[in-house]
Amino acid sequence: MSRHVDTVIDAAANPDTSQPFAELGLKPDEYQQIREILGRRPTSAELAMYSVMWSEHCSYKSSKVHLRQFGDKKPETDALLVGIGENAGVVDIGDGWAVTFKVESHNHPSYVEPYQGAATGIGGIVRDILSMGARPVAVMDPLRFGAADHPDTRRVLPGVVAGIGGYGNCLGLPNIGGEVVFDSSYQGNPLVNALCVGTMRHEDIHLASAKGVGNLVVLYGAKTGGDGIGGVSVLASETFDEGGPAKRPSVQVGDPFMEKLLIECTLEVLHAGLVEGIQDLGGAGISCATSELASNGEGGMHVRLDAVPLRDATLTPEEILMSESQERMCAVVTPEKIDAFLAICRKWDVTADVIGEVTSTGRLVIEWHGEIIVDVPPRTVAHDGPVYNRPLARPDWQDDLIASGTSDLPRPASAIEIRDSIMTMVGSPNLAAKTWITSQYDRYVLGNTVLAQPEDSGMVRVDEVTGRGVAVSTDCNGRFAKLDPYNGAKLALAEAYRNVAATGAAPLAVTNCLNFGSPEDPAVMWQFSEAVRGLADGCLELGTPVTGGNVSFYNQTGETAIHPTPVVGVLGVIEDVTKRTPMGFGAAGDVVLLLGETRDELDGSEWAHVVHSHLGGVPPQVDLAAEMRLAEVLVELGGSGALTAAHDLSDGGVAQALVEMALRRGVGASITLPADVDAFVTLFSESTARVIVTASPANADTVMSAATSAGVVVTALGSVGNLGDDLVIENVAADSVRLSLAELSQAAEATLPALFG
Amino acid sequence: MARVVVDVLLKPEILDPQGKAVEGALGRLGLAGVSSVRQGKTFTIDVDGDLDDARLAQLHELAGSLLSNPVIEDYSIREVTA
Amino acid sequence: MARVVVDVLLKPEILDPQGKAVEGALGRLGLAGVSSVRQGKTFTIDVDGDLDDARLAQLHELAGSLLSNPVIEDYSIREVTA
Amino acid sequence: MTSGMRIGVVTFPGSLDDRDAARAVRIAGGEAVALWHADADLHGVDGVVLPGGFSYGDYLRCGAIARFAPVMTPLIDAAKGGLPILGICNGFQVLCESHLLPGALVRNDHLHFICRDQKLRIESNSTAWTSDFEVGQEIVIPLKNGEGGYVADDKTLDQLEGDGRVIARYLDINPNGSRRDIAGITNERGNVVGLMPHPEHAVEALTGPTTDGLGFFTSVLTSLVNR
Numbered sequence A: 001m002s003r004h005v006d007t008v009i010d011a012a013a014n015p016d017t018s019q020p021f022a023e024l025g026l027k028p029d030e031y032q033q034i035r036e037i038l039g040r041r042p043t044s045a046e047l048a049m050y051s052v053m054w055s056e057h058c059s060y061k062s063s064k065v066h067l068r069q070f071g072d073k074k075p076e077t078d079a080l081l082v083g084i085g086e087n088a089g090v091v092d093i094g095d096g097w098a099v100t101f102k103v104e105s106h107n108h109p110s111y112v113e114p115y116q117g118a119a120t121g122i123g124g125i126v127r128d129i130l131s132m133g134a135r136p137v138a139v140m141d142p143l144r145f146g147a148a149d150h151p152d153t154r155r156v157l158p159g160v161v162a163g164i165g166g167y168g169n170c171l172g173l174p175n176i177g178g179e180v181v182f183d184s185s186y187q188g189n190p191l192v193n194a195l196c197v198g199t200m201r202h203e204d205i206h207l208a209s210a211k212g213v214g215n216l217v218v219l220y221g222a223k224t225g226g227d228g229i230g231g232v233s234v235l236a237s238e239t240f241d242e243g244g245p246a247k248r249p250s251v252q253v254g255d256p257f258m259e260k261l262l263i264e265c266t267l268e269v270l271h272a273g274l275v276e277g278i279q280d281l282g283g284a285g286i287s288c289a290t291s292e293l294a295s296n297g298e299g300g301m302h303v304r305l306d307a308v309p310l311r312d313a314t315l316t317p318e319e320i321l322m323s324e325s326q327e328r329m330c331a332v333v334t335p336e337k338i339d340a341f342l343a344i345c346r347k348w349d350v351t352a353d354v355i356g357e358v359t360s361t362g363r364l365v366i367e368w369h370g371e372i373i374v375d376v377p378p379r380t381v382a383h384d385g386p387v388y389n390r391p392l393a394r395p396d397w398q399d400d401l402i403a404s405g406t407s408d409l410p411r412p413a414s415a416i417e418i419r420d421s422i423m424t425m426v427g428s429p430n431l432a433a434k435t436w437i438t439s440q441y442d443r444y445v446l447g448n449t450v451l452a453q454p455e456d457s458g459m460v461r462v463d464e465v466t467g468r469g470v471a472v473s474t475d476c477n478g479r480f481a482k483l484d485p486y487n488g489a490k491l492a493l494a495e496a497y498r499n500v501a502a503t504g505a506a507p508l509a510v511t512n513c514l515n516f517g518s519p520e521d522p523a524v525m526w527q528f529s530e531a532v533r534g535l536a537d538g539c540l541e542l543g544t545p546v547t548g549g550n551v552s553f554y555n556q557t558g559e560t561a562i563h564p565t566p567v568v569g570v571l572g573v574i575e576d577v578t579k580r581t582p583m584g585f586g587a588a589g590d591v592v593l594l595l596g597e598t599r600d601e602l603d604g605s606e607w608a609h610v611v612h613s614h615l616g617g618v619p620p621q622v623d624l625a626a627e628m629r630l631a632e633v634l635v636e637l638g639g640s641g642a643l644t645a646a647h648d649l650s651d652g653g654v655a656q657a658l659v660e661m662a663l664r665r666g667v668g669a670s671i672t673l674p675a676d677v678d679a680f681v682t683l684f685s686e687s688t689a690r691v692i693v694t695a696s697p698a699n700a701d702t703v704m705s706a707a708t709s710a711g712v713v714v715t716a717l718g719s720v721g722n723l724g725d726d727l728v729i730e731n732v733a734a735d736s737v738r739l740s741l742a743e744l745s746q747a748a749e750a751t752l753p754a755l756f757g
Numbered sequence B, C: 001m002a003r004v005v006v007d008v009l010l011k012p013e014i015l016d017p018q019g020k021a022v023e024g025a026l027g028r029l030g031l032a033g034v035s036s037v038r039q040g041k042t043f044t045i046d047v048d049g050d051l052d053d054a055r056l057a058q059l060h061e062l063a064g065s066l067l068s069n070p071v072i073e074d075y076s077i078r079e080v081t082a
Numbered sequence D: 001m002t003s004g005m006r007i008g009v010v011t012f013p014g015s016l017d018d019r020d021a022a023r024a025v026r027i028a029g030g031e032a033v034a035l036w037h038a039d040a041d042l043h044g045v046d047g048v049v050l051p052g053g054f055s056y057g058d059y060l061r062c063g064a065i066a067r068f069a070p071v072m073t074p075l076i077d078a079a080k081g082g083l084p085i086l087g088i089c090n091g092f093q094v095l096c097e098s099h100l101l102p103g104a105l106v107r108n109d110h111l112h113f114i115c116r117d118q119k120l121r122i123e124s125n126s127t128a129w130t131s132d133f134e135v136g137q138e139i140v141i142p143l144k145n146g147e148g149g150y151v152a153d154d155k156t157l158d159q160l161e162g163d164g165r166v167i168a169r170y171l172d173i174n175p176n177g178s179r180r181d182i183a184g185i186t187n188e189r190g191n192v193v194g195l196m197p198h199p200e201h202a203v204e205a206l207t208g209p210t211t212d213g214l215g216f217f218t219s220v221l222t223s224l225v226n227r
């Protein structure tokens, strides 16, 4: 060894060696705390471990005190088999089936290197799901970009989309939905969130714990290289300066082929009963996997770091501990089963090496060529990191923002003006068809995709015999969250919940990805605490527990934070996927009904954004009791086959929903707006707890009476036309609006290709 | 007419899944002793007229931004006879 | 150790959409007079020991079957100093 | 009802649509037999599907590495002996790389991966895999590929056309720049078929755009019975 490694003996002998803790992102008091825990200075390897594990990204040090609410306010539920704290939560969906799902961010890496950043984002979340023992069955990608016509969006978006597709397609996971939102608040800080759903039998659930003294710790998958070293603390926890991607930390490159082998290999060893505990390697790599496995298990582990297979022989032990090389997993295996385990790895051409064993010492001890370089209590690394109660303060601009509502903005009045507004909105980047993006994703692979984009939620069949399945939707309107973070989070939850119910699935559980600015800014911290409080309250009221999620802080450029963006994913269960409700108009003559109440709610709306570039006022009222009544009606009627279509109302209101329902299968409709309400409000308001449904004339009464008796207001809107018919809206300012499907389709489909094609 | 070839290679520390796949295949097909394979890209560019310093500088600029991704790749330029 | 580079290029008559896209982009970014761009692949292969005739022959065999597809591509092999 | 026919589905490292192909075989009434790339044995199957996916990550060229898998040795012999073989997408690429079919598949002309419901016209029903269709029949099945552009020299193309060996053509749009809108071809004998779109994703009304893909799988079962 040419380079001298800093051993535990050295650390005791030279207590005063100065150490670069600040460069590694540790605060002086955090460094002091480490010295106290160890009773000496840390070795450089220990310092590396603590610095990554105590980073915001791994330790949740700023968010922990708030996230506790998800547990404290957890609704009564039997569905939660594994709760928050594991790699991903697991819910019972009936018949012995369990589902795990989770969403994570890969925002900063995707800004630096869009393709690889987004690709490895998919890879990381898939391994999280896999590590629970589940077979990954679908992915989704909630995305936020700066202004659609900004040159940097042109740089970032195509790469992100190609990366998500490149990785997910090659892995053989259908992409069943997501979001694409453009808003200048994300300029310089796009959000790339990735969600994965996995399924398993109850008995296949596995946890990340190193149990059984004497059991072996196996590292398998890709070899370790110099990827993303320090990525966790540098990439995920620091703000980008004005200069943008000038600061170039080393980037991780994904190998989806390796990940595919890792999936098949992992499922085979799990099903063969060869694994005691399992953990994926994500942020903080080996530091995280060993310390978490040890602290969740017997508490002790002995690791020989020089046994880690390397791609680059020059890596130092500190770098090996911090490397974020992708496509690696760690398993705990009994000595009797190790040969069988290694044989399956060989079958799949997956490198596997025993790097240590479980001990009863209560210490995580890591040696490097015979010398001890780490000797720590694993809990102090993995779980007992610093916890901050950061100062929070309602921003001084919040009142002004709320005061400047949309009531003074000119509204279209005549039928011609309303028609123009509809056409402008249909072609606007946020509402335009996302085909240019989603056609780069495989939605068919695995053969169980029942619904995918642009349907309200993605739906996959879980059991091919019974037809049991799950539906997932992710949503968040960052403008609403900016106006009111507490209700904004509830609105995101309500929308995702409604999207799931619209397809006929009963909402069951929640995941989230909380994307915010710097936690060191009291205004951001206030937004965060409000959003968490809103989401926890909302989940309690709806009876849908939070099963897990992710926090992404430091999403800002300079002093300017992004809109608070608490992306909420809701998962629902449907007993028979053949009964799912699609979104498009189908049979001519079907009646079109609006379920739910419309109020004059245009503040923060897509109309205000597109037509007036305006953001201010009070977001639409949240009424979760109404959402629950509506969902019950949708699930019951969907299951009984009474609905031929249902489509959630959100961005763009009734006008946009009608257009989307018509374009889905190229079928027009003849709509008559209620006479007693302002047509503009009916068409563009974004009141919540509303859905448009269709039913055959024979079932119309059933639908109306079911809704009415559940306390859901029903408004008859008209009837479905024939293939190719126009969308005609009567009673618009004493006139009518006629929209041909050809012009609507042209307006909806042309926007993204023109920007990015 | 002048012809230049821009060679683009992944930086040595960056994972090269393609090279790795080829390395495995070469081994399975019986080529002994392969210790490493790296896959790269070439762009063979024909330009009219002479390649003066100004254009060469421009080419370097584009090779480092458009043709390669400086975050993960290195490039080099060589002139060849067309 | 010996190092060889296998260059693989699309046959001239085969359409090269990637080269075309690069050609267009170079033009748009202001490089004047580009008359053609072709994109190719390189494999930089390190082998232990010497590259004797037998192994070179084996390498040619593999370059013409595995590393390139003779239906659409041509290859050439050059030795370089590692 | 099963036909008693056993159709093998090969899994290479990186195969993705192998389960789907097996499901399609079962729905059509056959028995699906899993074949493993490293096992140089076809286990007496009556036909073989090479499924879609990204074998070996498609890192070198699509299908280039899979072509050298041990299972391909007996498969290439059997193909020459008349065993019905269908290569879908990546499987088509493997068949071209193995020279069981002429030509090659290259990067889509628009350079993006594309997944869409694609309209095709069946051009030949005198193959083992298309006999249940009518010539001229229009079908819609999913297409999903990044390297699906079919290329061959003009002489080869003329010969394919002249011999009636183009089995399906893209209609409405050419999604990947394939020459002469070719979506699928066959060998002289009509037992080996390569198809870029994915019939195995169109076998159930619930999960596919249509059930038009089923015809490929019923065809082979019918032709085996009538053999």
Ligand SMILES: Nc1ncnc2c1ncn2[C@@H]1O[C@H](COP(=O)(O)OP(=O)(O)O)[C@@H](O)[C@H]1O
Pocket: A140, A141, A142, A143, A175, A176, A177, A178, A179, A180, A434, A437, A438, A452, A453, A454, A455, A456, A457, A458, A475, A499, A648, A650, A651
């Ligand atoms: N990035 C994406 N990836 C996959 N699907 C997407 C993506 N963006 C949008 N979609 C899909 O497009 C459809 C419309 O999106 P959105 O407008 O957010 O729906 P909603 O109005 O129901 O919230 C949904 O099916 C959604 O899943």
Ligand SMILES: [Mg+2]
Pocket: A179, A473, A474, A475, A495, A499
């Ligand atoms: Mg949505």
